[in-house]
Amino acid sequence: MNRFAELLDRLIFTPSRNGKIRLLTSYFSSVPDPERGWAVAAITRDLEIRSVKMAAIRQIIASRTDEVLFDLSRDYVGDTAEAAALIWPAKHGANRQPTLSEVIETLNAASRAEAPAIVEGWFDALDASGRWALIKLISGGLRIGVASRLVKVALSEFGQVEPQEIEELWHGLTPPYEELFAWLEGRGEKPVNAMKAPFRPVMLSxxxxxxxxxxxxxxxxxxxxxxxxxxxxxxxxxxxxxxxxxxxxxxxxxxxxxxxxxxxxxxxxxxxxxxxxxxxxxxxxxxxxxxxxxxxxxxxxxxxxxxxxxxxxxxxxxxxxxxxxxxxxxxxxxxxxxxxxxxxxxxxxxxxxxxxxxxxxxxxxxxxxxxxxxxxxxxxxxxxxxxxxxxxxxxxxxxKEPYLVDAVLMYAQRGHGKRSSFYSDYTFGCWRDGELVPVGKAYHGFTDQELKKIDKFVRDNTIERFGPVRSVKATREHGLVFEVAFEGLNRSPRHKSGLAMRFPRINRLRWDKPAAEADEVATLEAMLPA
The missing domain is CATH 3.30.470.30 (DNA ligase/mRNA capping enzyme)
Incomplete structure (x- = not known):
């Protein structure tokens, strides 16, 4: 399990696509069946563990930790799995670390009544990285910046076949993909896709x-x-x-x-x-x-x-x-x-x-x-x-050219993965009757250097904290203006502004622009489809 956890950790902190592919192909080469096949299923989210859910995980954590302390830790870290993995007070003894295959096969065979005690024993045996990977595996929350398509490309490079061949077989295969790996390593025939109505890889522009x-x-x-x-x-x-x-x-x-x-x-x-x-x-x-x-x-x-x-x-x-x-x-x-x-x-x-x-x-x-x-x-x-x-x-x-609007930063939330130490998710607003009203949220469109500057601004101008979220000083006299680009706009009764942006992103930072000169909500309303 710790080997799988190490793979996840390295994938998260490897930004390049080719670097991720190299990590995956190396893992496929060095890890035996069925371990590597279960890893593929977990990363592509073709795996479901029914015997234990996040509610049971929270009960296990509560049995060993102070609930108030855990809630504070989770609010600070911004991620339940990471907080639980770090705070767990392990009872070390003659505990053997489980393999990924053992985890999946044991939990799929266990009842809901049996599963929590099994997981608790594994928490003791694993280190913090292993516990984090186990929780993510159970919850299906493996958001590590690796799309299913990238895993299939890595499999094709591992076996020296065309990605299209993997794509067209995929929906006829079942985890842990031992037949697939046998073919990719030249030990067996190409699997026959007996499934009707298969997917065919798409052509892009x-x-x-x-x-x-x-x-x-x-x-x-x-x-x-x-x-x-x-x-x-x-x-x-x-x-x-x-x-x-x-x-x-x-x-x-x-x-x-x-x-x-x-x-x-x-x-x-x-x-x-x-x-x-x-x-x-x-x-x-x-x-x-x-x-x-x-x-x-x-x-x-x-x-x-x-x-x-x-x-x-x-x-x-x-x-x-x-x-x-x-x-x-x-x-x-x-x-x-x-x-x-x-x-x-x-x-x-x-x-x-x-x-x-x-x-x-x-x-x-x-x-x-x-x-x-x-x-x-x-x-x-x-x-x-x-x-x-x-x-x-x-x-x-x-x-069409994207819509552009100037908005003021109102709230910032901690990111995930390599951004977990930075405030990188931003809620921004426009003016209505002299007050800022939230109109959207974005978490990309800026460089790493710009992220550091925004993060410092957030920390220096925090006026309230709500767990992992900070409210930032935003008045007509003081505030950080974002030029926000978005693809479309619709009415939305679920939002205070009555508007919902499609694909908003930070187009550029307007350090030069006074917050008072940011746009009005009425400017956005004028952009609505007729």
Whole structure:
């Protein structure tokens, strides 16, 4: 278990993507089955331990520590697992450290009544890092800056195979992946994916920069709107249908209406959107905020299915009736897509193509789309095959310029991982009737050097503390102004300002700007979609 904990610790403090891949491949090379397979399942969050939950962990901690002291420690550290791991008063004796495999197999075989005593014994045997890893494993909270896709890339490098091969097998595999490792090490045959309706790795685009424009032949590019939803892959094969996110997560359970409304054998690439059921126009797209109400749910209520119906706006087809279409050019795939969709399916329609002869015309369309649910334009080479990953040249995205607003820092919260010693999560506000009203929260967009300066400002100007959160002095005469960039804005009754920003981030620090000159909430309200 401590070996696994060491891996997690090093992954957290390794900022580079290639560095993380090297750590993972080294671990796969030096750790035997099934230990390494369980590690993969834990990091990709394909693992669930049912016999013990966080409530039981808190009861175990309370049995050995003063609850008030623990609450104070947790508030200071900002993370329950880290505080518990550090404060635990271990009873050392003849305690053998468990392996990761032993932890998973024992807890999955134990009852809820038996599990707490088992975990308590392991807490005594492990060091602080091991206890932290154990708690994170149990709670499913392994947020260590490693996406599932990165683990699959590391597996492909370990076995010297293409990442696409791992992606296409993934949903047919089960932890601890011993068959997969046997193939990657040349000890066995490639696993056969017997699962119907598998995920196929997606093709990604590059943002258009000024320097790219002379290299792009607009006449050879198909143009489409870039819709403000989430990228999905909708697949049906016989009686099996699935909806996947762009990273290959199966989100079918949250969108049964989409699954039921797709009756053909095909794999479509498109945008998941929500439409207004009260508008007579077919699939009148609603703002991203409405789609967000349905995301990250395992199931969905009948009421939500009626009030927030979902559909897929398809712009590509990868497979149909047993035939892989990805080697065809885009225009040939488009013809196949039009045939499959026909006059329209119950929960699928076709993304329309648009026309623009030059960059000026395209800029006008990009800046003033017909509805607010469009966030820019897409350019796709008409003859290009569908290539997984992000090849530069075939696909481009040209999004609208972000909205910008000047806001004042109001609250700061400790970060996580390598930022746990800094106040790095910021709530900011704009003026309304002479008072600051919170309008958003951001935790990225600044450099490490800027973080240190903001952290010092927070510590020097704290007026109240609320556990890991500090309230910062923010008046018209004194305050730190952020220029905040965001992609969109919607009304939200859950927020005091009545507004919710989409993808807010710190665009730059305005040390030069007086807090009194920050924007009013009315400025934001004027940006709301009509």
């Amino acid at each position: 590059h943002p258009v920069e000024e320097a790219d424009k002379p290299k792009i032949d607009l006449a050879s590019m198909a143009k489409e709107w870039k819709w403000d939803g989430i990228r999905v892959q909708l697949v049906r094969e016989g009686d099996e249908a699935r909806l996947y996110s762009r990273t290959g997560d199966d989100i079918s359970g949250a969108f049964p209406d989409v699954i039921e409304g797709f009756p053909v054998d095909a794999a479509l690439d498109g945008e998941l959107l929500v439409y207004d059921p009260e508008v007579t126009d077919r699939f009148a797209v609603r703002p991203f905020n409405d789609l967000q109400q349905r995301l990250n749910r395992k199931t969905v209520t009948a009421k939500m299915l009626m009030s927030h119906p979902a559909f897929v706006r398809a712009y590509d087809i990868l497979w149909a009736e047993g035939e892989d279409l990805r080697t065809l050019g885009l225009d040939d795939r488009r013809a196949q897509l039009e045939t499959v969709i026909g006059d329209g399916l119950p929960r699928v329609d076709l993304s329309e193509r648009i026309e623009a002869d030059d960059w000026e015309a395209l800029q006008e369309m990009r800046s003033s789309p017909p509805i607010d649910a469009i966030e820019g334009v897409m350019l796709k080479a008409k003859g290009a095959p569908y290539v997984p990953g992000r090849p530069k040249g075939p696909w481009w995205k040209w999004k």
